[in-house]
Each structure stands twice: as structure tokens, then as C-alpha cells.
Amino acid sequence: MNLDSLFEIVDRLLIESHNRPLNSAENLVLRGIWQYKTYNQIAIEAGYSPGYFTNVVAPELFGRLSEVIGQRVTKKNCQVLLESYAIVEAAPNTKLLKQDLTQFPPTVNQDTSPCYPSGSVPLASPFYLKRSYLEEQIYQEIKKPGALVRIKAPREMGKTSLLLRILDYAKYQGYCTISLNLEQVEQTILSDLNQLLRWLCANIARQLQLQPMLDEYWHEDLGSKVSCTVYFQEYLLESINTPLILALDEVNHIFEHPQVAKDFLPLLRSWYEEAKRLPIWQKLRLLVVHSTDIYVPLELNQSPFNVGLPIQLDNFSQEEVQQLAQCYGLNWTDGEGARQLMAMVGGHPALVHLALYHLSRKEVTLSQLLETAPPASKIYSNxxxxxxxxxxxxxxxxQAFDNVLNANEAILLDPILTHKLSSMGLIKLSGGQAMASCELYRRFFTKKEQHLALQNQNMN
Known part of the structure; x- marks a missing residue:
């Protein structure tokens, strides 16, 4: 359903319930929300004072919409709720459909019921915890000519979920968006630079609905890096009239092939630098996403990882854990439940989601999760x-991590081992010294080490 049709339905509902359709300011607020703009951005672009939409227009609008829909409408859930409600209103048998929706509780296929948290969080899911500051920072960056954004974090921290929202925002801006996941590439391709660059070019052409035309631009005498660059400049970028967002997810898989990585990553950097010299390269906006679990000693001045906007995804705060608990239907208003869960899993996004999912289904109580090892080991087994x-x-x-576990306070480790353990998310640093990042890791790995030591003792 397009935006104009949706607003027509909203207007009709507001006239029926409040005898007043959307006014011009309310219309601006809703359209701004669909374009992922802040209230201040909407106000400044429309010539209003910055606080007008925040303090006056939005609260009144969401109050009216909440009465119509029968659910609390906020800026965060507005888009999902209005689109869902409009679909029901536009259905041929609206009254029957509404009755059915009221009579029967939501099924597991609907957004209001939590699905098992695995992989990225879908765009329309209410269980996505928005990282407002980081997202706004990225949205502003990709509007800049020739931008490069690097998103890094250990696995299961929400990188791909964030990437989905960046690409969705870019589409609303009218940009071409290409998303390639290097986890899907065969090892034989990843281990050969020429094959990897041809794979990259062919996939981008396909998603732009262009003929591959690789052989017309690939010259053995020029080499694969120059051929690939010429292909981008003279074919791909010349064929489009809007910015191109190229998102490369799971780039860490290239790290397993150091010789390829040392050619491929500097190539990305060179394209970023070309945008400062040639206007055509300003169309390209790069998003490089990688897990930090794999450590490779790349030359910093030859890789893209010291240029562009760096984004590091961190653990959830206690307030964010409490907010997410409410999304899962848990009544943790006093903050104690969130505090206790934080003490156990340290705010790790995937671990928090798993805990809240099982708690919401009453498969385990919070006290069981905190006090006994078996439930936690089962939930977090993988x-x-x-x-x-x-x-x-x-x-x-x-051995380095075992030293951390056995210490009563933060300790100093070898810098490279510190970097590796920190990149895996197993430790946190305080003044350069290491400690276990959460109680879950301390319990599990201490028990594992004790069991392993006992096995070795029995064998001897």
C-alpha cells in the first residue's frame, strides 16, 4: 500500500472518530517518520521551530491515533501499526476481518508474538531495539558523496539487523541498494582474487538488472584490480543516475584468506579515495560489515578499516534491556529484572533476546536462569x-582466558591475546586490564576447565 492511500484511510478514520482529518503539520510528521527523519529535521525543513513537533504536534497526533487503533502508538511503532491497521481497513470484508482479529488471539506468525530469536531481526518486528544515535549517524553519513561506513562487532550483536534498516532507509531516499553476503561465497572463489572480483561485479550488475559485460572490461594485462575498477567506473556507475549503496556483509570471511584480503580491502579503500578526485565515484557509498571474532594482522594503511565512519556495536544498557523486556510482555517496571539479567549476560544482544524469549514463554523463571547452571547452559548451548x-x-x-577466570580482579594480558578475547566478546577491559565480560561466561568456562582438568588427571 502506498503512502497516499494509507493517509486517505487514516484521514477517514480520524474524521469518523474525531471529526477532523490530518492537518498539515501532522501530515509532515507522519511523512517524516516514513523517511526516518527526526522531529528537528522535519521542523527545520518545513520552517517550524524545532520543539514544535516534539512537544505539540506528535503527542496530540499519537493520542488520537491510539484511540482509533486501540493500541498505544509511538514514533517507533507508528509505521508498523498504521500499515497493519490500514490493510485491515482496506480489506473487502473489513467487519468480518476485524471480528476475527478480535475473537482469536495473535498467532506465532504475527509480529505481536515473539519468534525464536535467531539471525537478523525482520524490518517490521517490534522486537528490534533501535540504536537511535548510531542509526541517525549512519543515515546522515550515507548521504555524503563517496561515503564509507564500517560496522564491526562480535557475532550475534545485531550487525545484520542494523544493516537491513540502513538499506531500507536508503531505498526510501531513492538510492540503488546492493547487498552481498560473503558468507554465501564458495571458498574456491574467496581464495582467488580474480574470481572474487568477477563474482562481485557480476552480482552487482545482476541486482542492477544490467548485462554482466565482464569480458568487455576485463584485461589480463591490466590485472583484476584495475579491471574491476574500470568496470565500476565506466560501466556500473555510468549506468545509474542515483547514489549506489554497496553493502558487503560478513567481510570477515575474506580474513580467512590473508593474501586475498590484502588485495581486496585496499581496493575498497582506493575507491573511497577516488571519490575525492573523480565525481563519478561519489555515487558509490560503501557499507563494510564484519565480525571481530577473527583476528588478522592487516596493514592498517592498506585496508579500509581506518578510513570512513567507524561504527562499533556495543552491549545493551540496563534501560534498553528493560525496554526490550516490555516488548516481550514482561512486567519489569522496577528495573530489578533487567539489572539481574544484565549481571548474568552483560547486555549481550543475542543472549538478552534468548533469555527474554524463554522467560516470556514461561519455559524458565528468572531465578532459575540466574541461580542454576543447567537452564542457562541449555538456552545458550550453541x-x-x-x-x-x-x-x-x-x-x-x-590459557589466557583461563587466567582471567581464575583471577579475583582485572589482570593484564598480552596485547594480541587481549585483542582476540575482546574481539570475541569474552572479556571487557578496565584501564587496559581484562575481566570476564559476564557471569554466564565465568560459570560455564570455569566449569569446563575444571572438567577438562579432571579428565586429564584421570588419564594420567
Whole structure:
């Protein structure tokens, strides 16, 4: 449903209930929300005082909409609620459909019921916790000619969920958007620079609905990096009239092929630098997303990881955990539940989501989750076993983490081991010294180490 049709339905509902349609200021607020703008941006662009929409227009508008819809409408959920409600209103058998929706509780396929948290959070999901400051910062950055944004964090911190929203915002701006996940690329392609660059160019052409035309631009004498650059400049960028957002997700998979990484990553950087010299490269806006679990000693002055806008995703705060708990239907208004869960899992987004999901389904109580190891080990089994496997493959890293677990206070580690453990999210730093990032890790890995030590003792 397009925006004008949706607003017509909203107007009709407001006339029926309040005898007044949307006024011009309310119309501006709603259209601004669909364009991911702040109230201040909407006000300044329309010539109003900055606080007018925040303090006057939006509260009154959301109050009226809440009465019509029967649910509390906020800026965050406005788009999802209005679109869902408008679809019901526009249906041929509206009265019957409304009756059915009222008579039967929401099913697990509807947004209001939590699905098992795995992978990225869908765009329309109410269980996405918006990172307002970071998102606004990125939205402003990708509007700049030749921008490069690098998003990094350990696995399961919400990088791909954030990327979905950036691409959605870019589409609303009228930009071309290309999203490529390097996790989907075969190892034979990732291990060969020429094949990787041809794969990149062919996929971008396909998503732009262009003929690949690779052989017309690929010259052995020029080499694959120059051929790829010429292809971008003279074919891809010349074929479009709007900015192109190129999002590369799971770039860490290239790190497993150091020789390819040392050519591919500087190539991205060179395109970013070209935008300062040639206007055509200003059309390209790069989003580079990677997990920090894999450490590779790349040359900083040859990679894109010290240019552009750096974005580091951190753990949720206690206030954010409490906000998310409310989305899952948990009555944690006093903040104590959020505080206790934070003490256990340290605000790690995936661990918080898993806990709240199981708590909302009453499969485990908070006291069980906090006081006994088996429920936590079961809920977080995949996450914990993945880290355990990594530590077992790198004994020096495992020993360093064991030293952290056995210490009564933060300790100093070798810088590279500190970087690796921090990149995995297993430790947090205080004044350059390391401590376990959460109680869950302390309990699980201490018990694992004790069990392993006992096994070795029995074998001897």
C-alpha cells in the first residue's frame, strides 16, 4: 500500500472518530517518520521551530491515533501499526476481518508474538531495539558523496539487523541498494582474487538488472584490480543516475584468506579515495560489515578499516534491556529484572533476546536462569560451545582466558591475546586490564576447565 492511500484511510478514520482529518503539520510528521527523519529535521525543513513537533504536534497526533487503533502508538511503532491497521481497513470484508482479529488471539506468525530469536531481526518486528544515535549517524553519513561506513562487532550483536534498516532507509531516499553476503561465497572463489572480483561485479550488475559485460572490461594485462575498477567506473556507475549503496556483509570471511584480503580491502579503500578526485565515484557509498571474532594482522594503511565512519556495536544498557523486556510482555517496571539479567549476560544482544524469549514463554523463571547452571547452559548451548571450540583450537588463547577466570580482579594480558578475547566478546577491559565480560561466561568456562582438568588427571 502506498503512502497516499494509507493517509486517505487514516484521514477517514480520524474524521469518523474525531471529526477532523490530518492537518498539515501532522501530515509532515507522519511523512517524516516514513523517511526516518527526526522531529528537528522535519521542523527545520518545513520552517517550524524545532520543539514544535516534539512537544505539540506528535503527542496530540499519537493520542488520537491510539484511540482509533486501540493500541498505544509511538514514533517507533507508528509505521508498523498504521500499515497493519490500514490493510485491515482496506480489506473487502473489513467487519468480518476485524471480528476475527478480535475473537482469536495473535498467532506465532504475527509480529505481536515473539519468534525464536535467531539471525537478523525482520524490518517490521517490534522486537528490534533501535540504536537511535548510531542509526541517525549512519543515515546522515550515507548521504555524503563517496561515503564509507564500517560496522564491526562480535557475532550475534545485531550487525545484520542494523544493516537491513540502513538499506531500507536508503531505498526510501531513492538510492540503488546492493547487498552481498560473503558468507554465501564458495571458498574456491574467496581464495582467488580474480574470481572474487568477477563474482562481485557480476552480482552487482545482476541486482542492477544490467548485462554482466565482464569480458568487455576485463584485461589480463591490466590485472583484476584495475579491471574491476574500470568496470565500476565506466560501466556500473555510468549506468545509474542515483547514489549506489554497496553493502558487503560478513567481510570477515575474506580474513580467512590473508593474501586475498590484502588485495581486496585496499581496493575498497582506493575507491573511497577516488571519490575525492573523480565525481563519478561519489555515487558509490560503501557499507563494510564484519565480525571481530577473527583476528588478522592487516596493514592498517592498506585496508579500509581506518578510513570512513567507524561504527562499533556495543552491549545493551540496563534501560534498553528493560525496554526490550516490555516488548516481550514482561512486567519489569522496577528495573530489578533487567539489572539481574544484565549481571548474568552483560547486555549481550543475542543472549538478552534468548533469555527474554524463554522467560516470556514461561519455559524458565528468572531465578532459575540466574541461580542454576543447567537452564542457562541449555538456552545458550550453541553460543557457548562455539566459543569453547575456538578456545580449544587456540590453546594459548584458552590459557589466557583461563587466567582471567581464575583471577579475583582485572589482570593484564598480552596485547594480541587481549585483542582476540575482546574481539570475541569474552572479556571487557578496565584501564587496559581484562575481566570476564559476564557471569554466564565465568560459570560455564570455569566449569569446563575444571572438567577438562579432571579428565586429564584421570588419564594420567
Amino acid at each position: 553460543h557457548l560451545q562455539r566459543h569453547w571450540a575456538t578456545l580449544q583450537k587456540q590453546p594459548e588463547l584458552g
